Amino acid sequence: MPKYVMWGSYCENVLEKREPYRNTHLEGLAAQKESGILITIGPTKDITKVFGIYEAEDESIVRQLIERDPYWQNGIWTDYEVREWIQAF
Numbered sequence: 001m002p003k004y005v006m007w008g009s010y011c012e013n014v015l016e017k018r019e020p021y022r023n024t025h026l027e028g029l030a031a032q033k034e035s036g037i038l039i040t041i042g043p044t045k046d047i048t049k050v051f052g053i054y055e056a057e058d059e060s061i062v063r064q065l066i067e068r069d070p071y072w073q074n075g076i077w078t079d080y081e082v083r084e085w086i087q088a089f
Contacts, residue, residue, distance in 0.1 A: 003053060003085045003087055004056060004062045005053055005082070006052040007080065008049065010047055010050060010077060011078050014047055028069060029069075032054075038053075039053040050077060053085065063082055
């Protein structure tokens with residue numbers, strides 16, 4: 001099954017702004033991980049970017065998951081890119 005890499009950006013003052021949505025966001029990610037579609041996800045150390053790896057039948061599934069996330073819907077993630085990834089090792 002294809003793998004996809006997601007890079008996104010966080011809003012300004014992310015630590016404060018994400019608080020109302022954090023539990024719902026983490027619960028959704030845990031469900032994606034349990035189902036096998038989400039391999040890993042997390043912020044860069046400076047909390048300006050988010051990086052994720054997904055395994056899905058096609059890119060549209062990954063985009064739907066991202067756009068249903070409360071961080072996207074509430075402007076915590078301000079933009080994102082998804083690219084199909086070829087894992088060499």
